Amino acid sequence: MCISFDYCKTDTVRDYSFNEINEKDEIELLFTRFQKKRRINIYYSDLVISEQTNSFSFFNGISSIDSAAIFLPKSGVGLVHELGHTFGLYHIFEKKFGFEKVDGTDCATTGDMICDTPAAIDVFHDKKTCEYYGNTIDVNGDYYKMELGNFMSHYFCAHCFFTTEQYEKMASNFLNAPIKLW
Ligand SMILES: [Zn+2]
Incomplete structure (x- = not known):
């Protein structure tokens, strides 16, 4: 995609109730309380919604100022998949x-x-x-x-x-986003 990423910051949510994220409402709550604007925010927890799902992100999250959010298990499995969704795949x-x-x-x-x-x-x-x-x-x-x-x-x-067209789609979604995150 010819896009590079800079590491910004690691933070800790000191609230054990978020150790397992069992429903979308908890994602909303985390999001409202901790989401940093103009960043891809990656939240790690023991569980994301269910063993079956276990990762989540907002589709084309890069298209608005505060919706680039990815929720992952601590293993990190699913990061690239969720980045795909975040860039509109x-x-x-x-x-x-x-x-x-x-x-x-x-x-x-x-x-x-x-x-x-x-x-x-x-x-x-x-x-x-x-x-x-x-x-x-x-x-x-x-x-x-x-x-x-x-x-x-x-x-x-x-x-x-990813395939060539998937890379092209992600790059064009980034270029066409009404705001630029970074
Ligand atoms: Zn998916």
Whole structure:
């Protein structure tokens, strides 16, 4: 992305009730009390919402002065995934715009709206081994694939790359943000 980050400050929230973040309300509370403007704020706790979820951030958080906030378990797992959301990336299995067809003919308007990621769906995976064993087909009868290693999949144990278009999308979201954080 050609963006570099400077380390700013480490702080401690001296309130044990935030040791586990069990619901979105607690995120709101943390956020209102501690969020620093014009920074990517990373909050570490023992648990974020649930074992299954265990990380959270605001979509395109860089687009406003105080919504760049990432919530992580102390292991740090999920940081790059949440940075992807913070810079405006959807999951590769996003369904709010409709399921992308496996042949990719509608890739710009469905799924994650990015064409060099595969049409994917978020089902049938083993969190420990990172194995995909889905056999779901699309409207054409083609089998969905899964890009296990893509940071915007939910295979956290296999994460290792963004695609070129994902980098371009993040960079353009940053450039188009109405305010600049830094
Ligand atoms: Zn996510």
